[in-house]
Amino acid sequence: MKTAIILGSSRSNGNTAKLVDYVSRRVNADVYDLNQYRIEPFNYDNRYQDDFGSLAEQLLEYDNLVLASPMYWYSASAQMKVFLDRISDLLDFEKGKGRQLRGKSAGLLASGNDSTPPECFEQMFELTFKYLGMNYLGMSYASFGQSETLSQHTLALDEFAYQFQSAAKQG
Numbered sequence: 793m794k795t796a797i798i799l800g801s802s803r804s805n806g807n808t809a810k811l812v813d814y815v816s817r818r819v820n821a822d823v824y825d826l827n828q829y830r831i832e833p834f835n836y837d838n839r840y841q842d843d844f845g846s847l848a849e850q851l852l853e854y855d856n857l858v859l860a861s862p863m864y865w866y867s868a869s870a871q872m873k874v875f876l877d878r879i880s881d882l883l884d885f886e887k888g889k890g891r892q893l894r895g896k897s898a899g900l901l902a903s904g905n906d907s908t909p910p911e912c913f914e915q916m917f918e919l920t921f922k923y924l925g926m927n928y929l930g931m932s933y934a935s936f937g938q939s940e941t942l943s944q945h946t947l948a949l950d951e952f953a954y955q956f957q958s959a960a961k962q963g
């Protein structure tokens with residue numbers, strides 16, 4: 793069972809990246825930083841000159857996909873939202889690829905300033921995973937608003953990682 797973590801943040805070494813780095817070591821996951829890829833916003837013509845198609849092909853090789861996003865204005869980062877919108881291509885134009893997402897496990901790593909995110913933050917991801925037929929294993933959210941450090945979040949991150957390790961054993 794292979795796990796990929798997809799980081800969508802305005803900074804590749806920020807708070808969300810710290811969570812990604814920690815969890816990727818625990819579950820031996822490969823990390824894909826969206827800042828390293830050119831991904832155009834969705835358009836209805838399906839005409840792009842970017843890296844989404846090749847990135848999607850690589851990601852479809854994994855059993856578990858973890859999305860990692862900071863909370864920007866109670867929502868996903870713009871980088872993550874553009875990536876999610878483009879998954880529509882896999883459903884509309886390359887249906888076979890969209891179907892390959894079914895049955896994969898999914899998770900969410902998130903960071904923010906608030907101690908807890910509003911329900912709508914996680915719900916957007918949860919409903920998207922559900923629509924895609926993915927098995928959502930939950931979110932690990934870490935607050936950095938009170939100058940917290942990573943070490944204050946490692947217990948929760950260990951629990952999160954454990955779910956993916958368990959999914960790997962069952963697979």
Ligand SMILES: Cc1cc2nc3c(=O)[nH]c(=O)nc-3n(C[C@H](O)[C@H](O)[C@H](O)COP(=O)(O)O)c2cc1C
Nearest residue numbers: 801806807808862863864865866903904905906936
């Ligand atoms: C544009 C922007 C919007 C933000 N909106 C929120 C928000 O709605 N709620 C919140 O708790 N924190 C918010 N924050 C704080 C970030 O979520 C927090 O600092 C996060 O850990 C940053 O992660 P990063 O280093 O990966 O960017 C915002 C930060 C930015 C830059």
